[in-house]
Structures are given as structure tokens and as C-alpha cells.
Amino acid sequence: MSVRGFARLLSVLCAFGALPSSASAQTDLASRMKDPAQWPMAARDYANTRYSELDQINAANASRLQLAWTFSVGADRGQEAAPLVLDGTMYVVGPYAGPYPNRVFALDATTGELKWSYAPKPEPAAAGVACCDVVNRGLAFDNGKVFLNTLDNHTVAIDAKTGKELWHTKLGEINKGETITMAPVVVKGKVMVGNSGGELGVRGWVTALDENTGAIAWRAYSTGPDKDVLIGQDFKPFYDNLKGEDLGVKTWPADRWQVGGGTVWGWISYDPDLNLIYYGTANPSPWNANQRSGDNLWSASIFARDPDTGQAKWAYQLNPHDLFDHDEINENVLLDLELNGQLRKVLIHPGRNGYMYVMDRATGEVISADAYEFVNSYKGVDLKTGKIIPNEEKTPLVGKTVQNICPAAPGAKDWQPTAWSPRTKLLYVPHQHLCMDFKASQVGYIAGTPYVGADVDMYAGPGGYRGEFMAWDPVARKKVWEIHEKFPVWSGALVTAGDVAFYGTMDRLFKAVDAKDGHVLWQFRAGSGFIGQPISYRGSDGQQYIAILSGVGGWPGVVANAEVDPRVRNAALGFTGATQDLPFYTAGGSELLVFKLGGAKGEDTSHAPPK
């Protein structure tokens, strides 16, 4: 049925009879996280580790991985979604494209049989206003319901068994440049959703919805007065410059916070013991820096909040007065690490700015921040003040050509999520290796209005490669091994108890590598490049499966799937230059690929039904 209109159709709820009581809401998701057979949320667990305890596939046998089944989601645009697996059923969502934008499918996770599909009817105008391709980063699940975010700002609850819509709530306005691309996260019966569209001057927020009714419980803005940001008595930021009233207003020119960006389109993690959720906010917008004096709080920041009330506990700004489009929406991986002989509750945030932040997740203190990529746009992070040190030489100015700014606008790492293994104690980081030039540009033209913008031209960083998959040791504060890739590594990462790490490349390879030393164990050449999130689960046949969507796209990939002219180096906000040759390697795709071990002695690989 349609997800149009403003009113929530409560009558729909009644049509499906009694709702499950919220008493069970506390335990369902958390208990499923303990079952390695399942993959209950995009990041697998609240700590955002993307670690699977399954170990049937290991370094010795990964070479025997083979395709078990495939499924097309029917829309050849960027496939960034993580499939979910619950009680033997896989749930997957397609991008906002094709005849059924953001269509949801339920499949038998073992056989690939289609059980049901649900097609929202979003607003066609959405495709014209979404910034960077039309991706969806995945679904969420809790208590028998699947939660979908549509690009045109609806959160929808779907009955996991039947595919029937239970409720939908409209959270934003596509005609004002707002979209939603992130995967929702359910915490204590609340569906947490953030918005996208920072390039268009929208105001960032996170909204919590009641999972049973879709009613909005709270909304926390990223900019504006404390009452909107949900900053109250409990707010205890670690650093002095973040203490003070209404800094979300005072660190902007008059009224600019009202369209200040700071959208929330990445990941949300949750620590049940501290009862805090963590997420990062995007860059400030939409003004050029010279019209945006001040630190522009709380853009490019990390928030810790109480999930019940939304009230902020602490916040930390990574990039005050951002000049480089360095959103800090990247994941915050929650770990307990022994640092200098002390067990510390930390979060690890691989910054878009190129620094690997290790922070005390109870207080917001930066314990360490080391460059994990080649960085020259900043000179480091002062651990006393928590402030990043800008490099004035690399300040982009309209009309002034500034060359060789590293990392480029997408940062050292963008949305593509990392994985953490408690066995190897390493963080597996898919990321890019790009620098950029800022130039006085050609003329742009929007709605009949010409302007001279800054031309951003991106290209491979030192060494001539554009992407990397690496293992990082956060205790030793150093890179342990790395694999260079031709293109940005825009896919997520997965690591398993079999000590195998998985990721995909934009030039169509899905790879299994030894988690200890990065040795490539196996690779599969797919129909289209990878920007998806690999997952692992156990089928009803007792086998371990690995699944990922193939289908190139996203910000660096539109050149291959959306007919951006590869001869125009600054199309797609400058990314085209960096991925100009992508169309020679891949076109768009929409294929879900599912792998398992095959070829063991005597094993039946016929896929024929039992006699």
C-alpha cells in the first residue's frame, strides 16, 4: 500500500489486530545478537562490530567458497544495504530506483525462495533531490517487525511474517531537500532514524519512534538552541570550549543554524550498561565557509545520548568550522580495551578527517587520535584541548587554487563501515586514498542561475592507488597490514571467528582475506562492483553463509551506473575525476549474492530437491 501523505493511518494498525505488548521489547533484539545464526541489524550488534561468531569458514577452507544462490532486487543503482537474517528469513531492501523504489524482499535465507515483497510508493520528485545516488543502507528488525526508511522520509513498519504494512510515519520533506538513506536502529523499543541532505541546507536530526505505533517519542536536532538539541542538566562535555549555553546558535552567524546541516545519515551504536546511544553528525551547510564564521556546532560532531529521552550526555566536535565537507557520520565501534594497563570503555571512530579516534565513551575524552591515512589538511589533534590543528596552507578559497589537499572531500573513510574482531583485536577498515585540488571553477547552473563554484578535482593519493583495506591495531595505534585497491573501497567489512575478513571492490571482486595477515584466500568476480555490506549467518541446513549485494553506485560510483559523463572531471561533486575509468570495469547491478562452502568430499551440490 502507499506510504503517501502526512497522517499515520492508525486504522491500518487496527486492521491487523492486537499489537504485541511492549513488555517484550527490551529483550528481543539483544537476545538475537547472541545467536550467531542470525544477523539482526545492519551492524550485527549494538557495538557495531560486524563480527560473526561463526567459524565453519576459515582460512584453510575459504578457497572452497562458492555461490549458493542469487537474487535480483530489480533496480540497477548503488546497492549499499545490509541484508538482515532472522529465524531463517533474509530481509533486503533495494535502492530508490526502478519501478518499485525501496522495495523490500523476504527470502528463505537457505534456499533463496521469495516469501513476500513490499513496495512503498514514494514521491517521484525524490530522485531529483537526493544528493548522492539513491542508496538505502538497510533495514532494522525488532519483535516481529521490519523497519524501512524510504528516500522520501517515511519510516515504515512491516509485519515480518506477512509483508503487510503496520504503520508509517513521515519524518521530513523531500521538496525541501531532506531525504533518508540510513538504516534505522532499534533501541529499547524505539526506532532511531536520522536524516540526509546536508548538501541542500537542511537541519540535521535524530528522531525516535515508538516501534509499535510510529509515534514520535523525541527528536534531537544537531543545531540550534539547547532545547532543540536536547541539551539539559545532564550534559557534561569533556572539553571546556563545548560548555556553555546555546552553542548551537552562538557558533553560527545570525540564524544560520536553522539550515545548518549536521545531518545524521550514518550509524548509531548503543551501550546498554551506560544506557547511551552514539552517533556522528555531518558537515555544516549550505553556505561556503566565508559566509559561515564560527565553529558551527554541533556539525561534524559525535553525540552520546540517553535513548529513552534523547537528552545529550556529552558531545565532541571533530572538525570545527569544517572546510572540506568532512562529515563525521562514520560508525562508532564500542570496545573495552586495555590501554596503559587500564581497562577503558572506549569508542573507536575512524574519522573522515583521516584520524583514528579512540575516545572514552563515558566521558567524551579523546584518548588518542592518530592519522591512519596520508593527511596534510590538518596537522594533528591536540589531546589536551581535543582540538584538531588546521593547516592554513590547505584552506580552500574561492578563486584561489589550492592543490594536493589530502584527504579529499569524501575523507579518508566515508560511510563504509569497519569490522572488529575480538580474536585478532584488529579493526578492519575499508577506505579510500584520495587527494583533491580546489580550483576557481567553471560555471555551474541551477534553476536558471549561473554561479562560479569551487571546482573539486579528486585523484589517487601518494602511491597511485585509490582505495585500501587495512587492519588497524588501536592499542598499538598502528596499521598492521594493508591491501591496496584500484578504486576506493566503498563496501563495508565483515570479520568472522574463522579469522576471515570480507570486503568487496568497485571493480567487481568480492574477497575473503586472512584476518591475521591480509593474505587473499579467495575472490569472486561478480556482475557489478561492490559498495554493499557483507554479512554472515547460519542456514537451516547448518551451513555458514556469507551474503552481500553487488551493484556499483554511491557517490564514487554514479559515474558507472547513472550516466554521469566520465569525461567531465568535476561531475558528481568532483568524484568523477577520481573514478573516471570505472565504466571500463563495471556497469550498474542489483544482485544479492549468497555463498557457502562447497566441494567437500561427497557433498551434494546439485541443489536438487530431496527425493
Add this chain to the structure above:
Amino acid sequence: MRLRNSRTGVTLAVLIGCAPAVAAAAPDGELRVCADPNNLPFSNSAGAGFENRLAAMVGEHFGQQVSYTWWAQRRGFVRNTLKAGKCDLVIGVPAGYDLVETTKPYYRSTYVFVTRREQHLDLSSLLDPRLHRLVIGVHLIGDGGNNPPPAQALGEQGIVDNVRGYSIYGDYRRADPPARLIEAIADGEIDVAAAWGPLGGYFAQHSPVPLTVAPIRDYERFAPQQFQFAIAMGVRKGDHALRDRLNAFIDEHRLEIKSLLRSYGVPLVEAPVTASGGHE
């Protein structure tokens, strides 16, 4: 009177996610134009813009019926219309626009200051000290953090707190989203608007409150920021045949085009003559 689209909303006939068609040959006798359905004074789906009128002139000259593919003119416009082979001609693009092959420019306009006539501000210089205290409205281009030229020049002078941004995208459900900036002057929300000439000129002409439109001066020190732009037509790269026919049309109809633009209030400026006597 205030210009309002009489319909409650603007319907966009957009096709999403179709694989780009190979440029199908247009049926003989059809001039296939790519245009924004909601962007006066340039174009709208009712055919009321000067680019609609110009398209009709071209169609008549070629002996062809004009048909339209509608798409909001923002990022992806050229990709989803002209390059997708759905239409063959964009009536207005900056001369030399990189995404298309452009014809000769058929007009050149300038950014303007628009003020309420009753205020007698007589404002035209970017260096006018009053700009530090007047409330100034500018468009916000949005994608990728681009200021329009006046916003950039004001920022360079530290003029920030009294600058108000109006999204060029506006709310696309309403008629002519960029017009909000000019309405803000008439409504007294701001003292002055710095707008692209054709927008400022046209909406000032139709304003319920008398407005003054003045070309922006003293922009030289803000180079390489430009405040004047030449506008041409655009065809698909490699479509030299259509480009050449359009060039011939432009050469033959310069006077009619000029009077059409004047009737829409478009401020026209001559191309500056360089030291060597040639045109820029």
C-alpha cells in the same frame, strides 16, 4: 499582482531509474526540448516562460512542433534529460557549459541588486558601506556548498550576519521556488536582494510593490568571481548539426530575441571589450 501558479501543486512528469535510452531519433517535425516545469521566468509547464517562447520561435523557424521533457533544473538535469536521449535541446545554459555542447550566446545578463523603490537606496556597488547594515537576501545554490557570486563577495568583506539565504530550490511544491527571494523584498523581510538578473528583473516587474533593479557594479576586486554571464542554448555533445542550425537561428533573430527578453524584464549587458579589441 503576485504570481502564483493557479494549480495547487506542480506535477513532475519524471521517469525514474529507467536505463538511459540510446538517443532515439525524434519523429520528424518534432523539436524535443528539455525544460524545468516550474521555473519562471525561464520556463514552466504552462509555457509561460521566455525560454518556452523562444522554443516556440525555434520550432516555427524549423517547421517543427515543440514537445517537452520536464525535469527540475538541478544536479542531474542534463544527465536525466538531454543525455538520456529524451530530448535534444536545452534553451538556456551558460556559454561554454561543460555538460553540453553550446551554441553562440544569445544574451548576456548580470547579477542585480533589487530594492524597494520607496526606499530610494540607489544601491549598485558591492563596496557600498551600507551593505554592512542593510539586511541582504541572496540565493543559496546548495549543492556542494556554492555561494552565488554576491554571497561570496559579501563574505570576503566580512558581511555575514546581515545576510539571509533563500534556497534556490525552495519548496518545489510551490510555484517558481527561486521567486521567494524577490517576494522577500516586497514583503519587507529584507532591504535588498542580490539576484541573477533575469529572475530579479522579471519578478520585480510583476511585484505588487514597486521595485528598483540595478546591475551590480565594482565587482572587479572579487575576481575570478564573475557577476555577468553569457547564456547560450545547449545540445548533446557531438550534435553539431543541431548546434549549427540553432546558431543560424540566433544570428537571424537577434532583434526578436532581444525584444522578447526585454519584455520579460531581463537586464541585458554587452560583452566587455578586451584591450585587444576582441570580445571576452
